[in-house]
Amino acid sequence: AYVVYCSHMPIVNRGMTLNAPLLTLTFRAPRPGILSVKVEHHQGRAQIEPKFQLNETGMKPVVTETQDWIIIASGPLTAHISKNAFSLAFFENGVRLTGLGSRHMGYAMTPAGPHIRVKLDIGVGEKIYGLGERFTPFVRNGQSVDMWNEDGGTASELSYKNIPFYVTNRGYGVFVNSSGKVSYELCSEAVESAQFSLPGESLEFMVIGGGSVKKVIEAYTALTGRAALPPAWTFGLWLTTSFTTNYNESTVMAFVDGMADHGIPLHVFHFDCFWMKAYEWCNYDWDREAFSDPEGMIKRLHDKGIKTCVWINPYIAQKSPLFDEAKKSGFLLRRENGDVWQWDMWQAGMGLVDFTNPAACDWFKGKLKALLDMGIDSFKTDFGERVPTDCVYFDGSDPVLMHNYYALLYNQTVFELLEQERGVGQACVFARSATVGGQKYPVHWGGDSTSSFPSMAESLRAGLSLCLSGFSFWSHDISGFEDTASPEVYMRWAQFGLLSSHSRLHGSGSYRVPWLFGEQANKIVKKYTNLKCRLMPYLYAKAVEASDTGIPMMRAMVMEFPGDRACEDIDLQYMLGDALMVAPVFREDSAIEYYLPEGRWTHLLSCRKANGGRWHEEHCDMDDLPIFVRENSILPIGKDESLVDYDYLDGLEIRIYQPNETGAQAVIVAQYGNKALTVSA
Secondary structure: OEEEEEEOOOOOOHHHHOOOOEEEEEEEOOOOOEEEEEEEOOOOOOOOOOOOOOOOOOOOOEEEEOOOEEEEEEOOEEEEEEOOOOOEEEEEOOEEEEEEOOOOEEEEEEOOEEEEEEEEEOOOOOOEEEEEOOOOOOOOOOEEEEOOEOOOOOOOOOEOEEEEEEEEOOOOEEEEOOOOOOEEEEOOOOOOEEEEEEEOOEEEEEEEOOOOHHHHHHHHHHHHOOOOOOOHHHHOEEEEOOOOOOOOHHHHHHHHHHHHHOOOOOOEEEEOHHHOOOOOOOOOOOOOOOOOOHHHHHHHHHHOOOEEEEEEOOEEOOOOOHHHHHHHHOOEOEOOOOOEOOEOOOOOOEEEEOOOOHHHHHHHHHHHHHHHHHOOOEEEEOOOOOOOOOOEOOOOOOHHHHHHHHHHHHHHHHHHHHHHHHOOOOOOEOEOOEOOOHHHOOOEEOOOOEOOHHHHHHHHHHHHHHHOOOOOOEEOEEOOOEOOOOHHHHHHHHHHHOOOOOEEEOOOOOOOOHHHHOHHHHHHHHHHHHHHHHOHHHHHHHHHHHHHHOOOOEEOHHHHOOOOHHHHHOOOOEEEOOOEEEOOOOOOOOEEEEEEOOOEEEEOOOOOEEEOOEEEEEEOOOOOOOEEEEOOEEEEEOOOOOOOOOOOOOOOEEEEEOOOOOOOOOEEEEEEOOEEEEEEO
16 A cells, blocks of 8 residues: 545644644555545544455555656556645546546535545536436436435336446446445536545545456456346246235235146246235235145145246334244344334334344345245345344444445345355345445345336336446336336337346236236237247356346446447447347337447347447337347357246357348258257358
């Protein structure tokens, strides 16, 4: 590390060193191409702060001093500090990325307590993305954003997944290494700056180079962790009981058999909240009046080739038989006077499991293990955002700094249990809340949307934002959670959902089986589920790539096409991997406008050709969608249209789209052992 001391004013005589503060700036190089700056006022605080698990290499920055400058290097990224009037600038390969000058870094005592503030300049035409799953406009410029997990649905500035990391179209990112309530003013209060502040006496931020959005995401996820590879079965179609509907085993089996009767492949069935008794969430035990033989039911579902998932959260209602057990053992968050922290929001008298207590984690895992022993395959880890700040943790952690971090410990605990019991590579949760590092425990979904085209659009831009924040896999409630969709919304959302990394039919007060939305809905859900099954060799390859590199499966256009200015604002279409462009339809009249970047494109379903470098307008039939394959793409197509976890090499077809080398059409059959491989151009 390299330490720089900064006065708040020029020191022109010895007397001015008295009765005045200093800011201490500590520079580190956590990894090549990343520079950390820790800004501190008073260093003597005894605050116990949860720490993100970072993969640092322990490298030493290279420091060069001249008469006027201090230059600190981490690979091609350098920080230039003026020894005269204070300034700090970051360069990569000699190109200036961002920086700050006089009065752009400071300590302030406010009515809410002390804060550290940093302002980094934003260049002309520079655009900011990320900061988690955000439902507000896709480009963050002009927004005020607080890093504070809340249960706010999908139609506000609140977010379930706050990630204090942004990336810009200039090819660098900035990560604030704190689980606290980081507040951003992004070209809003000061239109030339990205400003961030944090309560307390210190703030650490890291500038991450790379030269492109994609390279920055690779570097950021190398630092904060990359997603585990979900098992192949999770990429299939999930169906749920929905939330407040009435259901029992006969209802479940009617849905499962109904999907089979309509020829619609189904891969996972999810039991939402009322698999447990009302007022007892969570007791982690079946409501035996509705499900008299859960073990037998799970086996019957498995016999049909269907995996199972149950809803949980980390809250223990007072009526739950587990409440007294957890209370006596000290497994719940407490108030300062020793009382269990309780309230009546969500569940009457509920307490929260204290995941800073190793014994509480083991107890919690034990309750879930009993469900795994029954045959349950996965857990929907709902909630994790309604976390108090007036409580006491087992390990003494600051409760404000634990507010966002709680989600990480909750999902990590469940995911680790699944890996222990099901094996590495077989674990999957369906999580709503997250913070930095949460991407290691997939999959995450977008929370409580409404059943409308605008909500579908806000879900997509939030998912793209999350995927620009280090998350590789993402899902959403097909047709919306609240209310009941029109047939048009249901069908268009089904197309979008089945061309997302993970696909789930779910809602609140009504069932989401397709036949309730008309015969055409049956046909569309079947067609696009069949398509996803056949695309699995490609999709799973992209999933492996995502797990290996941190590059998400669903990619904002700005990520895949750097330098194309038209792509910088697009949030109504996306790349699924590097080969497929998907443009969902968001209008009842089926009109759509989409952009194809420079090059030659081929419609996946119709094989019609289109030229890029321009916008296209068209009217899409209800069973159609703009899904275009990029030129020079190699697209592996599987032969099975009902399964997602099959032998991808058996009967695999390799399609080469508009290769530059030759326009000749050819079909080549090669043998891989006893596997037939068809190659077509």
